[in-house]
Amino acid sequence: MNPDLQGSPFASLLLIFLSAALTDNILLARFLGLCPCLGVSKKVDASVGLGMAVTFVTTFTAAINYLVYEYLLIPLDIAYLRLIVFIVIIAAFVQLVEMAIERLSEKLYQSLGIFLPLITVNCAILGTSLFMITRPFNLLQAFAFGFGAGFGWLIAITLIGGIREKINEDAVPAGLRGPGITLIVIGIMSLAFVVFSGMIQF
Numbered sequence: 438m439n440p441d442l443q444g445s446p447f448a449s450l451l452l453i454f455l456s457a458a459l460t461d462n463i464l465l466a467r468f469l470g471l472c473p474c475l476g477v478s479k480k481v482d483a484s485v486g487l488g489m490a491v492t493f494v495t496t497f498t499a500a501i502n503y504l505v506y507e508y509l510l511i512p513l514d515i516a517y518l519r520l521i522v523f524i525v526i527i528a529a530f531v532q533l534v535e536m537a538i539e540r541l542s543e544k545l546y547q548s549l550g551i552f553l554p555l556i557t558v559n560c561a562i563l564g565t566s567l568f569m570i571t572r573p574f575n576l577l578q579a580f581a582f583g584f585g586a587g588f589g590w591l592i593a594i595t596l597i598g599g600i601r602e603k604i605n606e607d608a609v610p611a612g613l614r615g616p617g618i619t620l621i622v623i624g625i626m627s628l629a630f631v632v633f634s635g636m637i638q639f
Contacts, residue, residue: 457565457584458588463590465593466627477552490534503579503580
C-alpha cells in the first residue's frame with residue numbers, strides 16, 4: 438500500500454475515495470459501465486438518478502463482497518468462486534434498490550427504464566469489487582473505495598449527460614449521431630481526466 442495511506446485513518450479513507458473517483462475513474466479511466474452510460478445519458482436528470490443508484494449499489498456491494506470474500510470464501514478455500522458470488526450479491530442488492538426507487542419515485546423509475554435492472558450486469562459495479570480485493574484494504578477502506586468508484590461514475594455520467602443536452606445533433610454528421618458522438622465526448626473527457634494521473638495513488 439502507498440505509505441501515504443498509513444497515516445491517520447481519515448486521511449487514508451479520503452485518499453482512497455479521491456483516487457477511486459478521480460485518478461482511477463471507473464468510467465473514464467477503466468471504461469467500465471459504458472453501455473448504461475450510452476443509453477441513459479441523454480438527459481441530466483436521468484443521468485443523475487442512475488448515477489446515484491449505481492453509487493449506492495457500488496458502495497454497499499463492495500463492503501458486502503469484502504466481508505464475504507475475507508470471512509467466507511478465503512477461509513473455506515473457495516476464493517475461485519468469487520465471480521459467481523459477487524454477481525449474486527450484486528443482483529440481490531439491485532433488486533432491493535429497484536423496488537425502493539419504484540416506490541419512492543415513479544418518474545425516475547420510468548426514466549431509467551430497462552437500465553435500472555441492468556445495473557446488475559453493469560461491469561463497473563462488478564469491476565469495483567474485483568479491483569477492491571486485489572488491494573490490501575480493510576472493511577472501511579473497501580467501503581471508501583466502493584463509494585469513490587460509484588461517485589466517480591456519477592460525476593462522469595452527469596457531465597456526459599449535460600454535454601449531450603447541449604449538443605445540437607442536427608449539426609452532427611448522421612453517422613456520428615447518438616452513440617457515436619457520445620463516445621467521442623467520453624474520449625475527450627477521458628483525456629481531461631488524465632491530468633489527475635499520478636496525483637493520488639494507492
